[in-house]
Amino acid sequence: MAATSELSASLEDYLEAIYHLVKEKQAARVKDIAERLHVKAASVTGALRALSERELVNYTPYEIVTFTRSGEAAALDVVRRHSALKDFFVKILLVDEASADSAACAMEHSVTRPLLERFVHFTQFVEDCPRAGTKWVRGFSYYCDHDSKQDNCEKCMRTNLDEVIQKKANKGAQAMTEQQLGSLKPGQKAKIVRVALADAASRRLVEMGMTVGTMVEVIKVAPLGDPVEIKLRGYHLSVRKKEAEGIYVEQAML
Amino acid sequence: MDKAITIALAGNPNAGKSTVFNNMTGARQHVGNYPGVTVERKEGGCTHNGFDVKVVDLPGTYSLTAYSIEEVIARKFLIEEQPDVVVDIIDASNLERNLYLTVQLIELGVPLVLAFNMSDVAAAQGHQFDLEKLSALLGVPIIPTTGHKNKGTAELLDAAIEVAQQTKGTNPEMVRYGQEIEQAIANVVDKLEKSNKLSYSRNRWIALKLLEGDDDVASRHLSAELRPVVEQQITEVEHKLDEALPTATASHRYGLISGVCTQCVRSTIERRHSISDAIDLVATNRFLGIPVFMGLMYLVFWLTFTVGAPLMDLLDGSFGWLAGVVDGWWAPGAESALRSLLVDGIIGGVGGVVIFLPNILLLFLAIAILEDSGYMARAAFIMDRLMHKIGLHGKSFIPMLIGFGCSVPAIMATRTLDNRRDRLVTMMVVPLMSCGARLPIYALIIPAFFPGAWHAPLLWIIYVIGIVLAILSAKLLRSTVLKGESVPFLMELPPYRMPTLKGIFIHMWGRGWLYLKKAGTIILGISILLWVMTSYPKKTEFQRDYDAEIAALQTSATTELQEEGLAEIENARMAETLSYTVAGRIGHALEPVIKPMGFDWRIGTAMIGAFAAKEVFVAQMGIVFSVGEADEDSDDLRDKLKDNYTPLIGFAIMMFSLISAPCMATIAITKRESNSWMWALFQLAGLTVLAWVVTTLIYQVGLLFGLGVV
Numbered sequence: 029m030a031a032t033s034e035l036s037a038s039l040e041d042y043l044e045a046i047y048h049l050v051k052e053k054q055a056a057r058v059k060d061i062a063e064r065l066h067v068k069a070a071s072v073t074g075a076l077r078a079l080s081e082r083e084l085v086n087y088t089p090y091e092i093v094t095f096t097r098s099g100e101a102a103a104l105d106v107v108r109r110h111s112a113l114k115d116f117f118v119k120i121l122l123v124d125e126a127s128a129d130s131a132a133c134a135m136e137h138s139v140t141r142p143l144l145e146r147f148v149h150f151t152q153f154v155e156d157c158p159r160a161g162t163k164w165v166r167g168f169s170y171y172c173d174h175d176s177k178q179d180n181c182e183k184c185m186r187t188n189l190d191e192v193i194q195k196k197a198n199k200g201a202q203a204m205t206e207q208q209l210g211s212l213k214p215g216q217k218a219k220i221v222r223v224a225l226a227d228a229a230s231r232r233l234v235e236m237g238m239t240v241g242t243m244v245e246v247i248k249v250a251p252l253g254d255p256v257e258i259k260l261r262g263y264h265l266s267v268r269k270k271e272a273e274g275i276y277v278e279q280a281m282l
Numbered sequence: 283m284d285k286a287i288t289i290a291l292a293g294n295p296n297a298g299k300s301t302v303f304n305n306m307t308g309a310r311q312h313v314g315n316y317p318g319v320t321v322e323r324k325e326g327g328c329t330h331n332g333f334d335v336k337v338v339d340l341p342g343t344y345s346l347t348a349y350s351i352e353e354v355i356a357r358k359f360l361i362e363e364q365p366d367v368v369v370d371i372i373d374a375s376n377l378e379r380n381l382y383l384t385v386q387l388i389e390l391g392v393p394l395v396l397a398f399n400m401s402d403v404a405a406a407q408g409h410q411f412d413l414e415k416l417s418a419l420l421g422v423p424i425i426p427t428t429g430h431k432n433k434g435t436a437e438l439l440d441a442a443i444e445v446a447q448q449t450k451g452t453n454p455e456m457v458r459y460g461q462e463i464e465q466a467i468a469n470v471v472d473k474l475e476k477s478n479k480l481s482y483s484r485n486r487w488i489a490l491k492l493l494e495g496d497d498d499v500a501s502r503h504l505s506a507e508l509r510p511v512v513e514q515q516i517t518e519v520e521h522k523l524d525e526a527l528p529t530a531t532a533s534h535r536y537g538l539i540s541g542v543c544t545q546c547v548r549s550t551i552e553r554r555h556s557i558s559d560a561i562d563l564v565a566t567n568r569f570l571g572i573p574v575f576m577g578l579m580y581l582v583f584w585l586t587f588t589v590g591a592p593l594m595d596l597l598d599g600s601f602g603w604l605a606g607v608v609d610g611w612w613a614p615g616a617e618s619a620l621r622s623l624l625v626d627g628i629i630g631g632v633g634g635v636v637i638f639l640p641n642i643l644l645l646f647l648a649i650a651i652l653e654d655s656g657y658m659a660r661a662a663f664i665m666d667r668l669m670h671k672i673g674l675h676g677k678s679f680i681p682m683l684i685g686f687g688c689s690v691p692a693i694m695a696t697r698t699l700d701n702r703r704d705r706l707v708t709m710m711v712v713p714l715m716s717c718g719a720r721l722p723i724y725a726l727i728i729p730a731f732f733p734g735a736w737h738a739p740l741l742w743i744i745y746v747i748g749i750v751l752a753i754l755s756a757k758l759l760r761s762t763v764l765k766g767e768s769v770p771f772l773m774e775l776p777p778y779r780m781p782t783l784k785g786i787f788i789h790m791w792g793r794g795w796l797y798l799k800k801a802g803t804i805i806l807g808i809s810i811l812l813w814v815m816t817s818y819p820k821k822t823e824f825q826r827d828y829d830a831e832i833a834a835l836q837t838s839a840t841t842e843l844q845e846e847g848l849a850e851i852e853n854a855r856m857a858e859t860l861s862y863t864v865a866g867r868i869g870h871a872l873e874p875v876i877k878p879m880g881f882d883w884r885i886g887t888a889m890i891g892a893f894a895a896k897e898v899f900v901a902q903m904g905i906v907f908s909v910g911e912a913d914e915d916s917d918d919l920r921d922k923l924k925d926n927y928t929p930l931i932g933f934a935i936m937m938f939s940l941i942s943a944p945c946m947a948t949i950a951i952t953k954r955e956s957n958s959w960m961w962a963l964f965q966l967a968g969l970t971v972l973a974w975v976v977t978t979l980i981y982q983v984g985l986l987f988g989l990g991v992v
């Protein structure tokens with residue numbers, strides 16, 4: 029992004045801070061920004077003026093700060109760089125969060141895009157590859173703590189293989205626990221894992237709060253067998269089984 | 283110097299909107315319909331702090347998508363009529379779902395105040411709210427209220443007036459939809475900005491709605507040039523997200539809501555089984571649910587018709603007395619068109635409608651209790667399976683049941699149906715549920731033609747035919763004129779609540795008054811028309827010289843014979859008079875049309891009178907058969923019928939009375955409730971045609987099997 033490449037490291041930090049404040053509190057105020065970055069309010073106003081000149085934020089004194097569209101994109105870009113780096117530090121290098129954060133904050137301004145991609149991919153790769161994984165990373169931690177010693181490599185390989193096999197079997201089992209909302213029995217609780225509603229009318233289910241991740245409980249089935257009474261988000265809703273067909277749930281493990 | 287302000291009340295159904303509305307406006311309210319649609323529009327007013335406040339109650343909705351007619355209306359009102367401030371009534375005990383509408387109102391950019399209603403319930407459930415923080419996060423003032431105790435109303439009005447005077451709105455861009463959707467929105471906004479001069483946030487909203495596939499917005503803003511852009515964006519985003527756009531945006535809104543709620547709501551106690559759950563253990567129980575429902579319905583009937591009967595008699599008596607008083611203004615026996623108009627036309631006609639008022643008030647009392655307590659939703663829950671088979675909604679059951687009593691209150695009871703299409707279908711078929719006024723006809727005819735053992739089964743068959751026809755007609759309507767995707771049965775089962783006296787009274791009286799006022803005016807007109815039709819033109823030259831006959835009788839016979847003979851002559855004169863009137867002529871003219879059903883002009887004439895009220899049929903038959911004052915117990919009339927017609931014709935008469943053109947009160951109320959003459963006339967014509975077809979079929983098939991000859 030053209031605008032971003034011209035930005036100084038400090039301005040990028042401001043964008044980042046504003047982004048987080050908007051996310052947390054819906055609005056960014058000068059006072060909050062100053063607090064977050066440990067700088068004086070006067071420096072904040074200066075920076076905001078610079079950002080507003082570049083049309084990245086809307087800023088007039090004494091009002092809350094909001095992003096322009098390009099501003100939001102720029103901020104998102106910084107935030108993404110930050111979190112990619114932090115992910116790598118925490119997940120792969122097993123550095124504690126606070127130091128990871130400050131290191132990421134320092135590096136995010138200079139890291140090039142291709143290099144950043146590499147960081148992201150490597151983190152992903154380590155997590156996914158059966159030969160690496162979290163166990164392997166923990167081995168790295170052991171290695172760091174014990175003067176670069178590698179014990180029990182055969183055993184490690186063997187258990188790893190077992191885990192790969194298990195994981196495969198489990199994935200199959202997991203797919204089987206996914207079921208339709210209407211097939212739950214009274215008293216059963218489940219979490220919505222997938223919403224596949226074809227026609228516009230039944231999308232209303234989502235508007236009533238049946239979003240992915242929501243916990244639902246079937247309270248009872250009507251005396252004639254349909255509809256069913258479902259409790260979600262603290263209230264009771266009646267739905268016809270047929271109309272809830274596109275809602276897939278996974279039963280909560282007790 | 284009063285400044286005028288318009289407040290629109292929005293909110294989920296059951297959040298206490300009507301209660302807050304009543305608190306704000308007191309008795310100053312006006313109930314009507316939104317133009318062209320069958321959605322109730324309530325308006326009221328008050329003065330507060332020197333402001334002339336007009337309050338409009340928007341239809342209760344869960345969302346502002348253009349999904350149901352109610353939502354379209356609410357949104358249209360907000361966009362087009364631009365109220366000075368919108369008060370969103372929130373059920374605080376059900377915060378997350380209620381905030382969904384709030385978020386959409388914020389996105390719409392209307393000046394907004396939140397009323398945190400049901401705060402007492404929420405507190406009892408152990409929820410604590412950081413209202414200051416919530417208000418800051420949402421950027422809207424929040425006023426806690428307790429509707430049924432009338433708490434917080436003044437503060438709410440204060441806040442509403444304050445917001446109404448500010449120019450600053452909310453932050454319509456509060457919800458962020460994630461990179462992919464945001465990018466798509468930005469692309470569409472770019473295009474929109476080139477073609478219109480709306481503000482950025484307005485265009486953002488339009489873009490979002492276009493991407494969500496909102497038909498209503500598309501019809502206004504989706505130009506031919508824009509269409510491919512929007513379509514391409516939708517395919518792209520849906521492919522990337524692997525999710526339909528409307529569900530994705532809804533999830534984002536709920537995401538924001540969950541985030542806000544975790545920051546502002548603390549639940550102190552684990553919610554245990556409430557009283558409400560305990561009631562439901564019985565009320566919607568697998569085995570007890572249906573018996574309890576039936577029992578309650580019986581209670582409603584009993585209250586309406588049994589408790590109402592003495593009151594009805596009382597009113598009937600008063601109208602009789604009134605008629606007597608007016609009659610007394612003229613010398614006995616004097617011929618006066620004015621007297622006849624007043625006594626027979628107006629007092630008789632309007633009185634015939636007004637005497638239903640006790641029934642209607644009692645019925646609405648029962649419905650108001652069922653509705654406000656939360657049982658109505660359970661009834662729909664229990665009956666939905668059955669009603670869904672006919673293409674209707676669980677809530678249609680109650681109006682249809684009430685239809686066995688009388689179609690008029692039944693049609694008014696369709697107001698509990700939220701969906702316009704369901705409501706219209708229900709209205710159209712309700713008259714097929716054989717109402718109480720048709721009972722006199724059956725009571726007259728069945729014993730006239732059929733042996734005692736047949737009486738009960740025949741009555742039962744007639745009722746069943748009505749029900750079957752109602753089901754078939756509903757299905758037919760659902761797949762033709764009132765076609766459309768069936769509405770998902772998403773109904774909240776609110777916790778049971780103790781209804782308030784004030785709420786019930788306003789409910790009951792509001793609807794009762796409507797019945798009196800509107801139906802009264804139309805019915806007055808039709809009564810006069812029917813009176814004219816059955817009175818004019820006056821016959822002056824008779825076939826027999828009645829006066830001479832009377833004179834001859836008075837000189838010759840004994841007193842006893844005199845009386846009998848006189849009555850016979852008077853009746854013969856009346857029959858001849860009636861035959862000469864417009865109604866009589868129509869009866870004659872109709873003969874070719876009604877012949878296939880086995881009817882002659884006499885039945886035709888009586889049917890026209892029956893349009894005033896079904897039970898009038900019996901009296902009219904009495905007149906045409908010259909047996910004088912006839913009621914359903916009249917054996918004279920039965921003999922005459924037996925002499926003139928076959929049992930098959932008797933059955934045909936009952937069929938036709940069951941199905942055909944419901945009484946004028948029904949048509950008038952259908953006009954009122956559907957807000958269109960079109961539907962009222964459709965009902966009139968449709969049922970009459972149906973009656974003709976069915977009756978003709980029965981009669982002709984009967985003839986084929988030799989049933990016509992006795």
Ligand SMILES: Nc1nc2c(ncn2[C@@H]2O[C@H](COP(=O)(O)OP(=O)(O)O)[C@@H](O)[C@H]2O)c(=O)[nH]1
Nearest residue numbers: 295296297298299300301399400428429430654
């Ligand atoms: N406990 C409690 N009940 C309320 C409150 N406000 C309204 N109600 C009751 O809630 C029920 C539904 O209210 P109503 O105004 O008809 O809801 P509407 O559907 O939004 O119009 C009625 O029985 C009211 O008496 C409140 O603040 N607390």
Ligand SMILES: [Mg+2]
Nearest residue numbers: 296299300342
């Ligand atoms: Mg209401």
Ligand SMILES: [Zn+2]
Nearest residue numbers: 110132133136
């Ligand atoms: Zn950073």
Ligand SMILES: [Zn+2]
Nearest residue numbers: 688689717719
């Ligand atoms: Zn009736």
